[in-house]
Amino acid sequence: MTPEDGVAAIRxxxxxxxxxxxxxxxxxxxxxxxxxxxxxxxxxxxxGKTTVALALLGFTRPGVSITGGxxxxxxxxxxxxxxxxxxxxxxxxxxxxxxxxGGALNPSLRVGDGILDVLRAHQARTVGExxxxxxxxxxxxxxxxxxxxxxxxxxxxxxxVTIAMATVCEPPVAVLDEPTTGLDVLTQEKVLxxxxxxxxxxxxxxxxxxxxxxxxxxxADRILVMYAGRVLEDGPTDDVIxxxxxxxxxxxxxxxxxxHNPRALHGIxxxxxxxxxxxxxxxxxxxxxxxxxxxxxxxxxxxxTAPQHRARCWRWQELTTNGHPAxxxxxSETTLPPMPLLEVSGLEARYRSGRTDRPAVEWVSFAVExxxxxxxxxxxxxGKxxxxxxxxxxxxxxxxxxxxxxxxxAGHARSRPLQIRRRIQIVFQNxxxxxxxxxxxxxxxxxxxxxxxxxxxxxxxxxxxxxxxxVRLPKRLEERFPVExxxxxxxxxxxxxxxxxxxxxxxxxxxxxxxxxSVQAAVLELLQELRxxxxxxxxxxxxxxxxxxxxxDSVLVMDRGSICExxxxxxxxxxxxxxxxxxxxxxxxxxxxxxxxxxxx
Amino acid sequence: xxxxxxxxxxxxGAVGFGILVLVxxxxxxxxxxxxxxxxxxxxAPPFTGPSTSAPLGTDFLGRDVLSRLLSGGRSVIGLxxxxxxxxxxxxxxxxxxxxxxxxxxxxxxxRTVDVMLAFPPLLFLLVLIAGAGSSVxxxxxxxxxxxxxxxxxxxxxxxxxVSERGYVEAAVARGExxxxxxxxxxxxxxxxxxxxDAGLRFTFSILIIASVNFLGLGLQPPSSDWARMIGxxxxxxxxxxxxxxxPAAMIAILTIGVNLVGDAxxxxxxxxxxxxxIRSPAA
Numbered sequence: 057m058t059p060e061d062g063v064a065a066i067r068x069x070x071x072x073x074x075x076x077x078x079x080x081x082x083x084x085x086x087x088x089x090x091x092x093x094x095x096x097x098x099x100x101x102x103x104g105k106t107t108v109a110l111a112l113l114g115f116t117r118p119g120v121s122i123t124g125g126x127x128x129x130x131x132x133x134x135x136x137x138x139x140x141x142x143x144x145x146x147x148x149x150x151x152x153x154x155x156x157x158g159g160a161l162n163p164s165l166r167v168g169d170g171i172l173d174v175l176r177a178h179q180a181r182t183v184g185e186x187x188x189x190x191x192x193x194x195x196x197x198x199x200x201x202x203x204x205x206x207x208x209x210x211x212x213x214x215x216x217v218t219i220a221m222a223t224v225c226e227p228p229v230a231v232l233d234e235p236t237t238g239l240d241v242l243t244q245e246k247v248l249x250x251x252x253x254x255x256x257x258x259x260x261x262x263x264x265x266x267x268x269x270x271x272x273x274x275x276a277d278r279i280l281v282m283y284a285g286r287v288l289e290d291g292p293t294d295d296v297i298x299x300x301x302x303x304x305x306x307x308x309x310x311x312x313x314x315x316h317n318p319r320a321l322h323g324i325x326x327x328x329x330x331x332x333x334x335x336x337x338x339x340x341x342x343x344x345x346x347x348x349x350x351x352x353x354x355x356x357x358x359x360x361t362a363p364q365h366r367a368r369c370w371r372w373q374e375l376t377t378n379g380h381p382a383x384x385x386x387x388s389e390t391t392l393p394p395m396p397l398l399e400v401s402g403l404e405a406r407y408r409s410g411r412t413d414r415p416a417v418e419w420v421s422f423a424v425e426x427x428x429x430x431x432x433x434x435x436x437x438x439g440k441x442x443x444x445x446x447x448x449x450x451x452x453x454x455x456x457x458x459x460x461x462x463x464x465x466a467g468h469a470r471s472r473p474l475q476i477r478r479r480i481q482i483v484f485q486n487x488x489x490x491x492x493x494x495x496x497x498x499x500x501x502x503x504x505x506x507x508x509x510x511x512x513x514x515x516x517x518x519x520x521x522x523x524x525x526x527v528r529l530p531k532r533l534e535e536r537f538p539v540e541x542x543x544x545x546x547x548x549x550x551x552x553x554x555x556x557x558x559x560x561x562x563x564x565x566x567x568x569x570x571x572x573x574s575v576q577a578a579v580l581e582l583l584q585e586l587r588x589x590x591x592x593x594x595x596x597x598x599x600x601x602x603x604x605x606x607x608x609d610s611v612l613v614m615d616r617g618s619i620c621e622x623x624x625x626x627x628x629x630x631x632x633x634x635x636x637x638x639x640x641x642x643x644x645x646x647x648x649x650x651x652x653x654x655x656x657x
Numbered sequence: 658x659x660x661x662x663x664x665x666x667x668x669x670g671a672v673g674f675g676i677l678v679l680v681x682x683x684x685x686x687x688x689x690x691x692x693x694x695x696x697x698x699x700x701a702p703p704f705t706g707p708s709t710s711a712p713l714g715t716d717f718l719g720r721d722v723l724s725r726l727l728s729g730g731r732s733v734i735g736l737x738x739x740x741x742x743x744x745x746x747x748x749x750x751x752x753x754x755x756x757x758x759x760x761x762x763x764x765x766x767x768r769t770v771d772v773m774l775a776f777p778p779l780l781f782l783l784v785l786i787a788g789a790g791s792s793v794x795x796x797x798x799x800x801x802x803x804x805x806x807x808x809x810x811x812x813x814x815x816x817x818x819v820s821e822r823g824y825v826e827a828a829v830a831r832g833e834x835x836x837x838x839x840x841x842x843x844x845x846x847x848x849x850x851x852x853x854d855a856g857l858r859f860t861f862s863i864l865i866i867a868s869v870n871f872l873g874l875g876l877q878p879p880s881s882d883w884a885r886m887i888g889x890x891x892x893x894x895x896x897x898x899x900x901x902x903x904p905a906a907m908i909a910i911l912t913i914g915v916n917l918v919g920d921a922x923x924x925x926x927x928x929x930x931x932x933x934x935i936r937s938p939a940a
Contacts, residue, residue, distance in 0.1 A: 448830045469830045477832045490823030494845035500824070503841075507831050553827065 063131070064088040065229050065261030066095075066112065066150075071125035071135070073107060073116065073285075079332040081120055082107055082285045089278075091228060092259040094251070096276030096293070098269050098308065100328045100572045101543075104285040109231045109265045111135065113146055130228045148178045151222035155234040157214035161206035167192075167217050168202025174221050191224040195250055212243030219250060223260070230254075231263045236271060240435040241599060245643035248275050267572050270312050270602070270645040273297050278364075281305050284329050284339035287358060291365030301367035303375060304340045311577035313602030314646050315629045321606055323578025338369070346375055396423040396459075397593045398447065398561055403456035405442050416442040418617045420456070424561065429587060429594040431604040431625070433640070434614030440597045441485075443614075444563045447595065448482040460561075478508040481554035485566035487546035491538040497524075497549050498534030504556040523552040527582060544575035548582065555586070563595045568603060580607055601644045605629055613637045664921035673917025680911045684730025691724035696879040704896035714897040716890050722900045725881040729904060732870075732882045734911070737862040740797045744804035744858065749851070751805065752812025753839055757820055767813065770806040778803045779868060786874050796875050800862050808851070808858070815847035822846075856919010860912050867908055883907050 066089040073082040082104050089095045099105045110116060112127060114134045126136025130149045146152070154160040162170060168188050175187055189199050195216040206214055215235055222230050232251070236244040252275060254260050266272050272279060272293075279296045281289040281304065289302040300306045307324045326343040335341060341351040350370050358368045369375070405417040417439040424430045432440045445451040447458055449469025458465045460480065466472050481504075484490040491500055498520050505516040521531040527548040538546055547567060554562060564583065568576040584607060586592060596608055604611055604625060611628045613621040613636065621634040632638045664670040692710070693699045698719035699711060706714045713722035755766040782799045789795045819825060820843065828838045867884035869875040876882050878889075883904035890900040 445826075448826075449832075450826050450830055469832045470834075472832065474832070477830070480830075482827070482830055484823035484826065486823060490827065492822075492824040492842055492846065495824075495841075503828075504831055507833060550823070557831075 063091075064128075065091045065093070065130060066263065067126075067128040068108075068112070069126050069136075071108065071111060071127060072123045073104075073111060073120055074123045075331065076119050076121065077332075080285060080334065081331050082111070085125075085282075085285075085287055087280055087287070087290060089229070089261045089263060091261050092255055093278065094255055094262045094264055094276045096272030096279045097263060097265045097282060098267070098272050098279060099282035100267060100574055102284075102328050102330055103282040105265045105267075105282050106233055107285075108282070109152075109233050109263060112229075112231050112263060113150055113152055144178075147174050147222075147227065148225045149227050150229040150231065151225070151227045153215075153218050153222045153230060153232040153235045155237055157211065157218045157235075158206065160218055161214060163206055165205075166202065167204050167206065167209075170206075170217070171202070171221050171224050174224050178225050187224060191220040194223055194254070195220045210243070211239050212246055215239060215243075215247050216250060219247070219254075223254065223258075226258070227260075229261045229263075231265070233265045234267070235264070237266065237268070241601075241640060241643040241645075242435060244271070244645075251275060268312075268645070269297075269308050269573060270314075274645045281308070284334055285331070286339060286355075286368065287366070288340065288369070289365075289367045290358075291362070291367075295362065295365055301361045301365065301372040301375075302340075302369045303344050303346050303371075305367075306375075307343075308574060311574045313577070313580070313600065313606045315601045315605035315641070315644065316646055321577040321580050323576075323581050324574040325578070346371055395426045397426045397461060398424040398595070399457075399459040399462075400443070400447070401457050401459070403443065403446060403453050403458065405439070405446055405451055405453045407442075415617055417446070417453075420614075420617075420619055422612055422619065422622065424593050424595055427587075427591050427593055428609045429596055429607055431596045431598060431608035431611045432614060433598060433601060433604055433611055435599060435640075437616075438614040439617040440614050441565055444482060444565045444595060444597050447561075448480060448563055449477070450482075474508065478504075478557045479560040480563070481557050481559035481561070482563040482565060483547075483550050483554050483567050486570050487543045487550060488570070490550045491546055491553075493538050495537075496534065497536050497538065497541070500538075500549065501534070501553050501556050504553060508557045519556070523556055524549075526555060526586070527552045542575075543571050544579060547571060547575075547579055551579075551582070551586075555590075559592065561593045561595065563597070565597045566599070569599065576603070583607060601629065601641060602646060613640070664918070664925040667921045667924065669917045670921025670925070673914050673919075673921060676910060676914030677918055680730065680907065680914055681734065683727060683907070684734050687727030687730060691721075691727040693721035693724040695724045695728040695881040696720065704893055704900070706897060707899065713899045713903055716886070716897070716900045717893055722886075722897070722903060725886055726883070726903050726907065729881040729883045729886055730907065730911075732876055732880065733863060733867060733884065733908065736793065736797055736866050737800075737859060740800035740862045740866065741804065741855070741859045743797060743801035744808055744862075745855070747801060747805035748808025749812055751809035753816055753843065755809065756813040756816025757835065757839060757843065759820075763813075766809070770809055773802070773806045776803075778865060782865065782869060783872075783874065786869070791874055791877065793876070796866060796869065800865055803865065804858055804862065811854070812847060812851055815850045816843055819843050819846045853923040854919070856915050856922065859919065860915050863908065863912060863915070 069086050071082055071085045072080065074080050085108055087095065097105045097108060107117070107120065111122060112129065112134070116122060122135050127134040129145065132145055132149055134145065171188050171191050188202050192199055192201055197213065197216055197220065209217065236247050239247065251262065255262060264272060264276055276293050279291065279293050280287055281302065283304055289296060289300065289305045296305060297309060300309055307322065310322045311324060313321060324343055329335070329339055335352065337352040337354055338356055341347045344351065348370065356368050356370045358366045361367045361372055401421045403417055403420040404415060406413055407416050420443060422430065432443060434440045442451055446453045449467065449472055452467035460476060465476065469477055501520045501523055502516045505511045505519055511519065520534055524531050524533060529545060529548050533541070541549065568579050571579060580603060587594060598604060608625050610624050611622065612619050613628065613634065615636045621628060621632065621637045628637060629641065632641055665674055688695070699715065699721050701711060701715050701719055703715055703717050703719045705711065711721045711723060713726065716722055716725065751766050751770065755763045781803060785799045786795060825838060825842045828842050866875060870882050870884035871888040873888055876885055886904040887901055894901045
């Protein structure tokens with residue numbers, strides 16, 4: 057994807073942004089995007105990637121201002137000397153696709169009217185149905201969708217509508233901010249295919265912002281890795297993934313679960329630095345295992361490490377080796393005596409809301425053996441969470457039986473004996489909602505100790521510290537409120553709360569889906585260790601096949617409320633027998649595939 | 658906790674709080690510093706203008722307006738506070754039961770509440786007084802019953818939302834009793850939305866009690882009460898205007914103070930309700 061004419065669609069030079077207080081937010085970011093090229097900007101939460109994306113539209117968040125550098129888009133100056141008013145350019149020269157399409161579409165406007173609004177803002181009043189038809193067909197939606205309201209569409213359709221709105225004026229450049237985060241793998245694949253088609257057919261230049269390197273690797277031609285407001289590495293996708301020059305990129309790559317070659321995941325220790333707490337030297341140094349004194353003293357320059365490839369590290373030359381940890385560690389302990397801890401047979405559960413009464417789960421049967429980890433995979437709405445909730449006693453099944461060590465479980469948790477409630481624990485998806493914001497961390501963890509294990513207060517308090525240590529958190533955190541913790545820390549606390557009961561079976565309901573990839577790796581690492589140390593059995597509910605590959609022993613694939621395929625992880629992921637599994641596998645973003653060929657239909 | 662008093666840092670909160678403290682001081686200490694009796698004539702003719710012995714003049718029975726003003730606050734504030742408190746107790750009980758139960762209890766309670774909301778408040782209170790007689794108890798209960806439905810609806814909505822959070826589900830999965838789940842997990846997290854309009858509701862209680870007293874259907878003579886004072890003297894407003902204006906001003910000031918404080922508290926709660934550090938995980 058080399059530019060033919062040499063005129064960059066986007067040219068950013070020495071861009072700097074600061075808070076009103078003077079703390080730098082973005083420091084000296086430069087890059088170019090050619091027409092028909094997709095640039096992926098990758099980084100953890102708080103790395104400044106969204107700030108850069110918004111700056112491309114001449115927009116800053118309140119309290120942040122552009123203090124230096126220039127941005128040229130499609131031959132027009134957006135920031136810098138002789139800048140034109142960005143308002144007239146937005147939508148026409150550069151457009152924006154937001155992360156959450158449900159929140160970005162006006163719920164009271166029909167899809168067609170929403171698209172017309174964009175047109176009217178930029179063109180004559182006489183735009184007609186034809187433009188709407190063209191815009192919708194560009195994202196492969198039929199013309200009938202113009203009469204729909206956003207809430208009548210699925211998440212994927214909504215995101216395609218926002219793309220249609222962004223492309224209706226045929227701007228040469230589009231900025232996409234996490235456009236597929238929160239979408240199913242299958243839907244994500246469709247949206248990505250759409251973007252690739254727009255790139256190839258309309259020769260649009262795109263900036264694709266995401267925290268997920270695997271997705272970016274799938275779509276981008278070049279990757280820009282950001283950390284603490286600076287570019288750490290910038291190069292062609294394959295080169296960056298295959299041979300990362302910067303230790304941070306290397307760490308990001310090894311944090312991505314990959315089902316083609318499952319390996320031990322390595323989370324990045326520590327927390328990303330925030331605005332206003334940048335160290336004097338390399339911002340990544342405190343978390344870098346290769347740091348020298350020099351790293352902490354001065355910020356390294358962004359230097360050319362290969363043609364079209366730059367990295368900001370003092371030691372890139374010594375450290376550049378093949379970036380992938382070779383070790384394949386799929387636990388081959390399949391010879392364990394299969395003593396079923398949990399058996400589910402003929403489970404059926406329904407959801408009632410108002411007059412509708414739809415089945416969420418139908419005729420599901422499976423078993424979790426002692427010490428094993430069974431993964432439940434499927435798209436959202438496939439009923440996988442409902443199964444977890446039935447086992448935890450939060451949802452009463454309408455038919456079927458759940459046996460725990462051979463004894464049938466009552467539907468409501470409250471009707472189950474104390475020992476059963478203690479031995480089955482659940483960890484929830486959203487770490488921002490799973491801890492009571494009004495209770496200190498210590499008291500949240502103490503509760504199951506007191507209720508389920510009937511420990512006296514002093515013993516419980518004692519054990520809270522041990523539990524925090526067990527999930528690799530400092531003891532002082534027990535005095536904190538959840539608001540003061542990061543997402544990964546909260547999820548660790550939630551795990552500690554579940555471990556407090558000394559469970560035999562741990563149900564993990566999408567525990568990593570709300571976390572950054574690097575944090576996800578660390579949490580998975582922790583769960584693996586706990587499994588080994590405590591002999592936990594796990595039911596691991598997820599939509600991410602890469603995660604399945606690195607943690608589970610066997611897989612159940614769910615499609616619309618029933619199980620369509622089961623088997624050991626290795627077999628299901630490498631030789632799927634069911635069509636649906638095959639589609640899931642093809643859609644799942646993964647690093648290897650990207651190295652083979654991007655954009656192949 | 659210092660966080661609880663954060664509302665004082667806003668100008669409106671500080672001013673409102675000042676006003677409220679002042680009015681409360683008048684209401685509590687007033688009777689002790691009043692120069693004359695609040696219920697007996699002081700010997701001057703009715704409706705004499707301001708003088709040194711009666712700075713605000715006398716009312717229609719020749720009683721000292723200032724003394725009546727100083728002792729007339731307790732009933733308004735006390736009754737309104739009692740009624741609002743009782744309303745919150747009832748509203749919380751109904752709303753929590755409806756929102757947490759997820760059974761037939763919910764529609765049953767809510768439809769009853771809807772029926773109660775259909776009555777015009779003042780009319781309801783007047784009918785109640787006509788039927789049960791006029792007493793302090795009936796007044797407080799009546800105002801509480803008028804306020805409870807609105808509170809219960811807010812409580813129910815907040816409870817429904819909070820009940821789906823992971824921490825509530827974790828407690829349910831632990832098999833904790835419903836009462837424990839509600840008091841430990843639900844209640845602390847619905848307090849912000851529920852208390853946001855407490856100030857407004859207190860104001861409304863003041864006004865409705867004042868209205869009933871003004872109509873002469875609440876507290877009976879010779880009790881001194883700001884609203885009663887307005888009612889008693891309004892026909893003779895041209896003779897001693899202060900006998901009407903002064904109690905009216907006191908009610909107005911009280912209402913403004915309560916509103917300012919209520920607003921400031923609501924705003925400070927609102928801020929902590931959406932915690933500062935929160936961010937979407939992938940943004």
